[in-house]
Amino acid sequence: MATSAAAMDGAAAASLRSVVQRVHQAAERSARTPQQVRIVAVSKTKPVSVIREVYDSGHRCFGENYVQELVEKAPQLPEDIEWHFIGNLQSNKAKLLVNSVPNLEYVETVDDEKIANCLDNAVANLGRKPLKVFVQVNTSGETSKFGVDPAECVDLVKYVKDRQCLEFCGLMTIGMPDYTSTPENFKTLWNCRSEVCKAIGIPEDQCELSMGMSADFEQAIEMGSTNVRIGSTIFGAREYPKKQK
């Protein structure tokens, strides 16, 4: 695969168009409308110019997973981008992230009370609108530092819901520690949603599922995903490897 393709004019925007089509088809196969599945274009490691190209083609929803990178890129890009933070967030970076990115719309990786609390305080201090959050669940069954255990997700969701400046909007999973996913990961997140909705008394369509990446987003949509995070299929392969977790 030619990694330089994404750097060519128009390549990323064209790739996005084909992703949009595939998402629409997968949504139809699962008896949902395309509007029910959000595409987060994951632009980590990619230059502002390429993000701009995808923006100019009409897309508004982008994801980054390193705080420093997002803090540098966001001010160089239009304010009506809806940024999703999808990386591991250390609590001492929460304030920097919130203060530097006014159009941060979602943090998808809340996996303990401490980080929820730090984000809540940062938003309160800034006086901005509430921050939407996903609770990240470790669905791999393997010991991993990231994501709450499925058995603990109800408690964390309740904690998030009690925070004044956070808006709970759903559950997120990465899948396996190597960033691949299995149908079991998607099924586990689906089951977590049932428990959460029962426990806090909300309908399932008010609890989103963020799952699926480049390699498996169609399957994820067929298994209920409402938010797919797609990087390399839109922007081309990343030039340097994923940060070692």
Ligand SMILES: *Cc1c(COP(=O)(O)O)cnc(C)c1O
């Ligand atoms: C990088 C990343 C993605 C996108 O991965 P691709 O396989 O390039 O689509 C999705 N989710 C998270 C959390 C990521 O870090």
